[in-house]
Amino acid sequence: MAVKVRIPTPLQKLTGNLSEVEVNGRNIRELVENLEKKYPGIKERITDEKGKIRRFVNIYVNEEDIRFLQMEETPLKDGDEVSIIPAIAGGR
Amino acid sequence: MSYVLGLRCRECGREYPKDVLYVCEYCFGSLEVVYDYAKIKKVLTKEKIASRPKNLWRYRELLPIDKEPITGFFSGFTPLIRANNLGKYLGIKELYIKDDSVSHPTLSFKDRVVAVALSKAKEFGFNTVACASTGNLANSVSAQSAFCGLRSFIFIPADLEMAKIVSTLVYGAQVVAVEGNYDEVNRLCTEIASRYKWAFVNINIRPYYSEGSKTFGFEIVEQLGWKLPQHIVVPVAGGSLISKIWKAFQELYKLGFVEKPRTKIYAAQAQGCSPVVTAIKENSEIIKPVKPKTIAKSLAIGNPADGYYAYSTVKESGGWGEEASDEEIVEAIELLAKTEGIFTETAGGVTLAVTKKLIEQKIIPKDESVVISITGNGLKTQDAVIPKLKKPWRIKPNLESFTEALKTYQG
Numbered sequence: 001m002a003v004k005v006r007i008p009t010p011l012q013k014l015t016g017n018l019s020e021v022e023v024n025g026r027n028i029r030e031l032v033e034n035l036e037k038k039y040p041g042i043k044e045r046i047t048d049e050k051g052k053i054r055r056f057v058n059i060y061v062n063e064e065d066i067r068f069l070q071m072e073e074t075p076l077k078d079g080d081e082v083s084i085i086p087a088i089a090g091g092r
Numbered sequence: 093m094s095y096v097l098g099l100r101c102r103e104c105g106r107e108y109p110k111d112v113l114y115v116c117e118y119c120f121g122s123l124e125v126v127y128d129y130a131k132i133k134k135v136l137t138k139e140k141i142a143s144r145p146k147n148l149w150r151y152r153e154l155l156p157i158d159k160e161p162i163t164g165f166f167s168g169f170t171p172l173i174r175a176n177n178l179g180k181y182l183g184i185k186e187l188y189i190k191d192d193s194v195s196h197p198t199l200s201f202k203d204r205v206v207a208v209a210l211s212k213a214k215e216f217g218f219n220t221v222a223c224a225s226t227g228n229l230a231n232s233v234s235a236q237s238a239f240c241g242l243r244s245f246i247f248i249p250a251d252l253e254m255a256k257i258v259s260t261l262v263y264g265a266q267v268v269a270v271e272g273n274y275d276e277v278n279r280l281c282t283e284i285a286s287r288y289k290w291a292f293v294n295i296n297i298r299p300y301y302s303e304g305s306k307t308f309g310f311e312i313v314e315q316l317g318w319k320l321p322q323h324i325v326v327p328v329a330g331g332s333l334i335s336k337i338w339k340a341f342q343e344l345y346k347l348g349f350v351e352k353p354r355t356k357i358y359a360a361q362a363q364g365c366s367p368v369v370t371a372i373k374e375n376s377e378i379i380k381p382v383k384p385k386t387i388a389k390s391l392a393i394g395n396p397a398d399g400y401y402a403y404s405t406v407k408e409s410g411g412w413g414e415e416a417s418d419e420e421i422v423e424a425i426e427l428l429a430k431t432e433g434i435f436t437e438t439a440g441g442v443t444l445a446v447t448k449k450l451i452e453q454k455i456i457p458k459d460e461s462v463v464i465s466i467t468g469n470g471l472k473t474q475d476a477v478i479p480k481l482k483k484p485w486r487i488k489p490n491l492e493s494f495t496e497a498l499k500t501y502q503g
Contacts, residue, residue: 010117045119055121056119065381
């Protein structure tokens with residue numbers, strides 16, 4: 001399950017300045033674990049102590065927010081594209 | 093004199109200096125201003141506040157500015173109205189309207205947050221301010237930056253109607269119409285904010301800006317004679333106002349001005365955009381974004397930045413949430429106008445419609461004090477009510493024609 005992952009600027013220090021990396025994983029939870037193996041320190045930036053995706057980190061699978069899918073259990077398949085994007089503040 | 097200690101991440105608690113920062117570099121949580129309450133307690137009294145001019149700066153020790161304010165000298169201290177007519181209709185004995193539809197200078201509660209944001213922007217040395225907005229915020233940034241002699245850039249989605257742009261253009265702001273939807277405009281602004289040294293009031297100086305909302309809460313308590321209401325209904329868009337009202341109540345308690353807050357706080361949203369109310373009803377900490385579809389445009393934020401904090405404020409206070417349909421929104425706008433003589437925008441319609449529902453569901457009891465938060469003016473959203481209103485009589489300029497028309501009068 002090779003998945004392409006887009007890394008936001010604030011986390012690129014951990015990926016050796018790569019903005020895109022390839023990682024395996026059957027779902028988002030596994031993907032995060034495998035990211036951590038390759039780039040130690042990245043997991044705690046994305047998930048809290050309980051392993052849940054942090055409130056202000058948005059994850060998209062092929063442009064769809066995982067909150068509309070199955071959160072950490074959202075399945076992944078070969079060629080999927082995952083984006084990690086910090087939430088941005090706003091207000092009208 | 094400053095009482096601000098610094099900024100703190102609302103999620104992981106990491107501390108930061110009081111600078112142009114808005115997001116925790118570690119966990120991306122939003123940052124909040126931290127004050128030295130012990131120091132404030134020594135200098136601030138109810139009497140001192142009462143002796144000051146009737147504007148939002150009467151609570152300045154509890155606002156995040158270090159130097160003198162540069163705007164907002166007539167903003168805030170809007171009327172708290174004992175709404176007996178509406179109260180009688182709803183069966184509520186002690187009902188109040190906090191009426192920011194008459195806020196100076198641009199008729200919405202955004203005048204409060206912008207007054208704080210621009211004063212802080214000047215302190216930080218910015219000479220250009222900006223925002224992404226489709227309405228009330230755009231009006232206020234444009235008007236107040238004109239008064240302060242600051243340059244302003246207002247970013248809007250390109251398909252916005254001209255009528256809505258006029259009340260921003262008139263003050264001389266540079267309006268930038270972006271070919272995209274509101275979320276895309278917002279994302280672009282975040283990128284611009286990191287490229288140019290501009291103060292985006294609701295992005296890079298958001299921690300300071302949002303503190304201005306507390307004055308809405310301070311005023312309600314002061315105007316009730318330093319008493320907390322038992323219930324307050326608040327419209328929710330980005331989720332900032334409702335959590336800052338709660339923070340305001342807690343701060344007044346810390347200073348010993350009121351007893352421990354037991355106010356129940358209720359979130360009001362439109363049926364076509366109710367991510368926070370849905371989370372409240374489902375008891376879920378996760379705010380699922382939605383694609384907004386409602387006439388209450390000023391509340392149409394599908395992915396609210398402070399949605400979780402709005403949710404947790406309601407839960408912590410023991411309140412609840414409810415939503416209103418487009419039809420109920422228009423009915424409520426008319427109800428407020430016909431009972432209290434106040435013309436509010438669609439967001440106000442949402443708040444009153446939700447209040448009515450919560451009373452009908454016996455969630456808000458009839459024998460306790462209730463405040464309805466009215467945050468904007470109906471002159472800005474006239475399109476919403478036009479189809480429902482009676483047409484004027486059209487007559488010839490003679491008495492006979494009038495007498496004939498009068499026969500059809502239904503009072």
